[in-house]
Amino acid sequence: MKTTIRNILGEVARLDVPLATLADNDDLYAAGLSSLATVHVMLALENAFDIEIPDQMLTRQLFRSVDSLAAAVETIRRQQEAA
Template identity: 55%
Template sequence: MKTYVRSILQEAACLDVPVNSLGDHDDLYAAGLSSLGSVRVMMAIEEQLAIEIPAALITHELFQSIESLARTIAHLVPEESLAPRI
């Protein structure tokens, strides 16, 4: 799941640092994630997984780290249903 999240961040987040330089618990906001970037990440996740993230889960904490995103997505969709990302 974390590999999937990293891929989405690479595509949509427009971070100030390379995604592969971040640890799972590093602060994405400190890495340059903006409010627009978080919306782009959310929209990419919803579009690619054909899900809607419940409004109650869309918080500052959701986008805090790769770990928090992966944990939340894992509750919404089983990892085995993720298609390999090229």
């Protein structure tokens, strides 16, 4: 899952630093993630994982790191499977 998230970030996030230099818990905003890029990341995640990110989860914290994105995707998938 984190590989897919990293691929998405590499395609749409336009970070200021090479993605390969970032650890999974590094701050993506400090690496140059913009608010516009978060929208592109959100749409790409929803498409790649066949999920819908609920409005209440759309916070700055969600997009903070690869780890936070992976945790959110996993939570949403579990919730959708349980429904």
